Amino acid sequence: MVSTNIEDSELDSHGPQTFLTKYVWSQDHKVIAIQYMGTATAIGLVALVLSWFMRLQIGFPDTFDFIDSESYYQYVTMHGMIMVIYLLTAFFLGGFGNYLIPLMVGARDMVFPYLNMLSYWFYLLSVIILASSFFVPGGATGAGWTLYPPQSILEGTPGSDWGIILMLVSLIVFIIAFTMGGLNYVITVLQARTEGMTMMRLPLTIWGIFVATIMGLLAFPALFVGGVMMMFDKVLGTSFFIPAIVSMGESLEYGGGSPLLFQHLFWFFGHPEVYIVALPGFGIVSDLISVHARKNIFGYRQMVWAIVIIGALSFIVWAHHMYVSGMDPAFGFFFAITTLIIALPTAIKVYNWVLTLWRGNIHFTLPMLFAIAFVFTFVVGGLTGLFLGNVVVDVPLSDTYFVVAHFHMVMGVAPVLVVFGAIYHWYPKATGRMMNQTMGHIHFWVTFIGTYLIFFPMHFLGFVGIPRRYFTFDGLDFIPESALTLNAAISIAAFVVGAAQMVFLFNLFWSIRNGKKADGNPWRATSMEWQTPQTPPVHGNWGASLPVVHRWAYDYSLPGVEEDFVPQTIPVAEGEMDER
Amino acid sequence: MSIFRHISTKPWLLDERPANVIHPGLASRTSTTKSGLRLFLGVITALFALLSVAYIENTTLAYWTPLLEPQLLWLNTAVLVLSSLTIQRARNLAAKDLPVQARRLLITSAVLAVAFLFGQMFAWLELLQLGYFASVNASYAFYYLMTALHGLHIFGGITVLVFALDRAYREDNVDTIKRTVQLCATYWHYLLLIWVVLFAMMLMDNGSILDKI
Ligand code: HEM
Ligand SMILES: [Cu+2]
Numbered sequence A: 001m002v003s004t005n006i007e008d009s010e011l012d013s014h015g016p017q018t019f020l021t022k023y024v025w026s027q028d029h030k031v032i033a034i035q036y037m038g039t040a041t042a043i044g045l046v047a048l049v050l051s052w053f054m055r056l057q058i059g060f061p062d063t064f065d066f067i068d069s070e071s072y073y074q075y076v077t078m079h080g081m082i083m084v085i086y087l088l089t090a091f092f093l094g095g096f097g098n099y100l101i102p103l104m105v106g107a108r109d110m111v112f113p114y115l116n117m118l119s120y121w122f123y124l125l126s127v128i129i130l131a132s133s134f135f136v137p138g139g140a141t142g143a144g145w146t147l148y149p150p151q152s153i154l155e156g157t158p159g160s161d162w163g164i165i166l167m168l169v170s171l172i173v174f175i176i177a178f179t180m181g182g183l184n185y186v187i188t189v190l191q192a193r194t195e196g197m198t199m200m201r202l203p204l205t206i207w208g209i210f211v212a213t214i215m216g217l218l219a220f221p222a223l224f225v226g227g228v229m230m231m232f233d234k235v236l237g238t239s240f241f242i243p244a245i246v247s248m249g250e251s252l253e254y255g256g257g258s259p260l261l262f263q264h265l266f267w268f269f270g271h272p273e274v275y276i277v278a279l280p281g282f283g284i285v286s287d288l289i290s291v292h293a294r295k296n297i298f299g300y301r302q303m304v305w306a307i308v309i310i311g312a313l314s315f316i317v318w319a320h321h322m323y324v325s326g327m328d329p330a331f332g333f334f335f336a337i338t339t340l341i342i343a344l345p346t347a348i349k350v351y352n353w354v355l356t357l358w359r360g361n362i363h364f365t366l367p368m369l370f371a372i373a374f375v376f377t378f379v380v381g382g383l384t385g386l387f388l389g390n391v392v393v394d395v396p397l398s399d400t401y402f403v404v405a406h407f408h409m410v411m412g413v414a415p416v417l418v419v420f421g422a423i424y425h426w427y428p429k430a431t432g433r434m435m436n437q438t439m440g441h442i443h444f445w446v447t448f449i450g451t452y453l454i455f456f457p458m459h460f461l462g463f464v465g466i467p468r469r470y471f472t473f474d475g476l477d478f479i480p481e482s483a484l485t486l487n488a489a490i491s492i493a494a495f496v497v498g499a500a501q502m503v504f505l506f507n508l509f510w511s512i513r514n515g516k517k518a519d520g521n522p523w524r525a526t527s528m529e530w531q532t533p534q535t536p537p538v539h540g541n542w543g544a545s546l547p548v549v550h551r552w553a554y555d556y557s558l559p560g561v562e563e564d565f566v567p568q569t570i571p572v573a574e575g576e577m578d579e580r
Numbered sequence B: 001m002s003i004f005r006h007i008s009t010k011p012w013l014l015d016e017r018p019a020n021v022i023h024p025g026l027a028s029r030t031s032t033t034k035s036g037l038r039l040f041l042g043v044i045t046a047l048f049a050l051l052s053v054a055y056i057e058n059t060t061l062a063y064w065t066p067l068l069e070p071q072l073l074w075l076n077t078a079v080l081v082l083s084s085l086t087i088q089r090a091r092n093l094a095a096k097d098l099p100v101q102a103r104r105l106l107i108t109s110a111v112l113a114v115a116f117l118f119g120q121m122f123a124w125l126e127l128l129q130l131g132y133f134a135s136v137n138a139s140y141a142f143y144y145l146m147t148a149l150h151g152l153h154i155f156g157g158i159t160v161l162v163f164a165l166d167r168a169y170r171e172d173n174v175d176t177i178k179r180t181v182q183l184c185a186t187y188w189h190y191l192l193l194i195w196v197v198l199f200a201m202m203l204m205d206n207g208s209i210l211d212k213i
Helices: A019-024 A029-059 A069-105 A113-132 A162-191 A204-235 A259-292 A300-316 A329-357 A366-389 A391-397 A401-431 A437-464 A481-514 B002-007 B029-059 B072-095 B099-129 B138-171 B174-203
Strands: none
Touching: A029 A069, A029 A113, A029 A481, A069 A113, A069 A162, A069 A204, A069 A259, A069 A401, A113 A162, A162 A204, A162 B029, A204 A259, A204 A300, A204 B029, A204 B138, A259 A300, A259 A329, A259 A366, A259 A401, A259 B029, A300 A329, A300 B002, A329 A366, A329 A391, A366 A391, A366 A401, A366 A437, A401 A437, A401 A481, A437 A481, B029 B138, B029 B174, B072 B099, B072 B174, B099 B138, B099 B174, B138 B174
């Protein structure tokens, strides 16, 4: 089936009819999106449970027999990797990207539906490979999510045989999956936009996903190269990343490689990766705030430019993760400067969100609550990022809980809040029903306050000097008793937050049948996905003929117009010009 | 540049021109696959560029010893060039609406590409028999790595070509063949370019390449 936007179908529903082609081997972007989200949620739950295990150990050391130092490292590693890549990246791009791009640009589907389907199945395969590494001899890798060699492939690190190999294979498969999906997202945005939909009429959600995907396409190859090279080191005995090493009195076969090279490759991918999960979040939050404050987004063009500039700059800051690996002071200076410069476009975005809210008609709906919570959390995480961007401040704080606090705020909690807000927002489009409000509010308040209770105090733990990635703090005499008490409290908060996610999951399934019925456009929003003839949209999205776009996505509360919103599909009325 | 014109428009101002003047919204299968391929070549470029940076950085390290290139690589390069030439000829023929001849030449190109892959494997065998395993030195490690990654991309190209040819046979449509040939030719030439760059780097590997340029 050719699904570019020129084809108008005569039939109402020309989609596949059997269960298998409709829901399993589906080439429909909406089904693929749900498949992506479901798989990401499933593996994300694993990562959540792993974080409980870690918090059990840190909060209540020596209480639980099943956690030893080896398994602790495996939990840290798998938790970090799953959260960043298999949950957030997959959710934002594979999930929201797939669901929203064709709908928001007014296309019938992605431009390469078959490739899109393959993308999901490769992703699923990568998740299965990753999960299977828990069950191989030696268990999953415990090298930390950064997988730094030499330790990641040498004896002494948990999972340094099968665990690391499976991790690398899984990453490589993931990257292939991402590339197949990414080609779709970019070309669909560029070429499958419907009549009248210029790039600058796109909602910011699409801009965020679009730029993030391009970044992913350029950044993931670095991880791919690093991963393949490490695989050579592990399997073929090459020494790309392994210097000459004496281990237990014997010198190893390895020698001559450069561990720093891996760090460069990893962070050349790793830093853009932070923005790959942040930019779609930025875009979505902009739209949530605009819709639920009934106001056009403040500074649309600045927002677009900021997304593009952040995307470009994020490729020249990677070495701020390597200040403590040793580098020429001139390099350190350069990377500190670029890092601080990124704060400027980012700050502009924050101001524009706040200015959009200012004198808006704010509705405290669930998506709005999550959007505001995102702004708060992101600002805190962003500010501590400025601390860490400076070499002299980073060196003492590096590898302490200050860093853990920073990155959880900025790229853990903040994007996850967006994911939740977006789900509450688009759920009625995907299912035709609203999610339950009461459960939603419980979920929101516990999650928002709870994550602050978890991660805010960690800044102070970092100032005290408590090291990150430590299984036990025994024998570290500088750690005061109070810090250990604090750790116990943080752990309790972490369990409560985790429990709140179960409420959310329950709500997700419960509301499919029992939620309040929603019409096609319950939030009275302007963008295209709310203008589909059916809700949920059927195969082909737009019925017999494609919609035509006449305006941008932010015509809220126009003067002289009765309704407080004008969808993108409404032509410019006569005299509308004079009213403004 | 049009990108700057795009992003400097003011979408909040009403534009009373008809929608299809503002943006026609027409995308054909030909243009999407073409852009898709271009973007994919961009991804490949990132991949091999990063690999090359790693390679060049390694040639400056103390343990580096130059690679002993199998002479077979020259022959393989010639085969790959030939494959590119035939595919270019196929493209020209298709443009002149001679699908049958074009198809024949496409098959020739695919066969030549397969020959290239076998040639690369024989080169591996030659080195392996001499005891130059990947673990001997970083120069060998890179040699195996780069030829393997490049070979995989060639292999992928052949696979796509075979499927596309099969479809073209069944549909028996001149336009399908034209499109297939065009896309494949672009991909073929690009992979030839990558191979030439990689091979040149391997030839210049005693001491830092940077000093030589
Ligand atoms: C309730 C939610 C969460 C809790 C309680 C939690 C807890 C933890 C803990 C205890 C560690 C290990 C600290 C250490 O020993 O160094 C950790 C590491 C990490 N977490 Fe989370 N986390 C949560 C959510 C997230 C999310 C949403 C992300 C997504 C980006 C994330 C990303 C990471 C990363 C990248 C690491 C570093 C792993 C490493 O050091 O290799 N976490 N987390
Ligand atoms: Cu960074």
